[in-house]
Amino acid sequence: MALASTFPAASAGNDKPKPGAVSRPLYVTEAPIVMLKDLDSGAILFSRGADKRFAPASMAKVMTAYVVLDLIKRGELSRDKVFTVSEATWRKWNGSNGGSTMFLRAGEKISVDELLKGLITVSGNDAAAALAVGIDGNEADFVKRMNAMATKIGMTSSKFGTPNGWPDGGVTKVSAADLITLADRLIRDHPDGYARYFSIPRLQHGVSPEGKPIVQPNRNPILGRFVGADGLKTGHTAAAGYCFLGSAKRDGRRLIMVVAGMKSEKARRDEAERLMRWGFDAWEGRELVPAGTKVGAVEVQRGARPSVMAEAGIAVRMTVPKGYAGGYRAAMQSRSPQNAPIERGTSIARLIVTPDGLPPQTTPLLAAKDVAPADGAWTRLRSGFYRLAGR
Secondary structure, three states, rough: OOEEEEEEEEEEOOOOOOOOOOOOOOOOOOOOEEEEEOOOOOOOOEEEOOEEEEOHHHHHHHHHHHHHHHHHHOOOOOOEEEEEEOOOHHHHHOOOOOOOOOOOOOOOOOEEHHHHHHHHOOOOHHHHHHHHHHOOOOHHHHHHHHHHHHHHHHHOOOOOOOOOOOOOOOOOOOOOHHHHHHHHHHHHHHHHHHHOOOOOOOEEEEEEOOOOEEEEEEEOOOOOOOEEEEEEEEEOOOOOOEEEEEEEEEEEEEEEEEEEEEEOOOHHHHHHHHHHHHHHHEEEEEEEOOOEEEEEEEEEOEEOEEEEEEEOOEEEEEEEOOOOOOEEEEEEEEHHHHHHHEEEOEEEEEEEEEEEOOEEEEEEEOOOOEOEEOOHHHHHHHHHHHHHHOO
């Protein structure tokens, strides 16, 4: 399959000489693992140790959430589906081992919706296990789903051994780059689920021995402290230190960040806030393509129509240092032809924007319509005619 460029190159400021490398805003940190990405442009604003593998602890629950949200999206699971917490799940994950819990009870009947809230808001190990067992009958088979999904979405350095990230002898490992990929895909692929579950300030579930309702705050260290912060997860292991996968949105720009290897909860929180503030204050996003804009056509093979338009699922922005005066070039790239069927919203191309003096920035483009498989010889003949006729 050939790599085809079908979007005409574009530039700004053609009448000016193109500058060399642009001076990037300076960021200084002692964190051993840091990565910051602008989701709208794909620009990596800062990266250190991004490919180093480490144990993610509870950040693994973001993959558990992604798998569950994907099942809901495909109609294979309902938010209202009720699972019964088994005695074995309760005994293993009731919090007596020192882990996080949403205080589920043996025999308790609880919906997928509530379990997702407990999974993300209070990092419930019991919630993760209850979802895994409820969906697949056991944790091991659910973990197979997690690893298959990690491969599918491009998490090339990651492997999962548990649904909740509990220490497992070094099996569960990720990289900061893979966590950024996971967060990016979850926010793009499941925006309603992200909005529903990742920014709940507190969760009330369970009853204390004194008969009082148990209320726990969200574990996100910058939620409610940093303007625009709206989700994802913390993690902590003795080996990896205090870690955080976080996101925030301001003035239409969304940033995703990872910090790992911090020495304390306070150091993690302070570094996360400082990194996010630098990302928003030192850089700006300039909108190039409004959301919903059809950028170009991608040829379809063995489909009911010969091509499908690639469109911007979100506004495409070019991320540049504040006050940037250079131009840019842009091109759409896709693997062409693509085989039917193609589902609307599937990534079928990418828009590569290269600001003068800065690295390329890549944003996925989505299929604007469904394309069904060709229905018999007549459809194949008609599609071939359209291609010959340039239609």
